Amino acid sequence: MNKKILAIYYTQSGQMTEIINTFTAPIVAAGASVEKVTLKPLDNYDFPWTGQRFFSVMPDCVLSVPRPFEPLSLKEEKYDLIILGWQPWFLSPSIPTNSLLLNPEFKVLLKDTPVITISAARNMWINAFVRVKKALADAGANLVGNVSLVDRHPNMVSFITIFYWMLSGKKERYLNIFPKPGVDDKDIQNTETFGKTVSKYLALGDWTNLQDELIKQKAVVINYTLMFTEERAKPIFAVWAKFISKRKNQAPWLSAFKYYLFIALFLGAPVLIFLDAILLKPFSSKRIIKKKLTYLHVTT
């Protein structure tokens, strides 16, 4: 297959490298040329994080402030397909992802080019995906497919295990009691199936039914409770981000945000979810289905 593909992504732990390698393997096997490029930000997002540094990126994430990265030295001027590997940070595209999407050189490359997005999140990726979709549309890209990988463990469990992973650098079972954090190895392996599907449509030269097939293969699944929680959190994060970004001394406010996040997740969210389950959800099935479809599909 005489096709040129760019797989561009950012990763700290290496999880996205594994995903991109597995996902693109069938495309490579079909004979396409896949150029893999890792984004290298100039700022220090060294992994593992310290607790303070982890929260310090929140305002820039939420407010979409781009940061510099090493120049992209790409082999081609035009690709048949761009695969974008990305991850959410604070319900927003990670700073490197957002910086790439706002980069003028990359925007030229995106124009009129088919794009497939693949994300690896803890479990809250919807708000960030809406922003990625919009940035791609603004650049004139043609988003043809999306894969959203998550940690499938219960929200509170993955909240604990991701912190252990992010602050220790070890994708291991915390205390030997908790499950392994991040996207499960089996789910990473399964991206090969999605890659085969993409390869089929790439050869066909028609992307029309790709996302429908990916949805059938469960490349993206919407969990109602997480969707509900994210939607409630989005405007609150925006208020915090705007407020903190205006402070000269941000440290105490970032610390306050950290405590807010713990309280919101462990106390606020369960109460809201309960109230929604008895007061709103039973009467909103049409609205919920419509929303789910918006997030499952790739049209804006």
Ligand SMILES: Cc1cc2nc3c(=O)[nH]c(=O)nc-3n(C[C@H](O)[C@H](O)[C@H](O)COP(=O)(O)O)c2cc1C
């Ligand atoms: C600063 C920061 C904030 C994050 N916020 C979220 C989030 O809002 N939602 C989510 O599902 N995952 C979140 N994660 C997890 C990441 O999306 C991702 O799964 C993890 O960082 C592994 O990605 P990697 O390939 O860069 O190592 C966050 C991670 C970091 C470092």
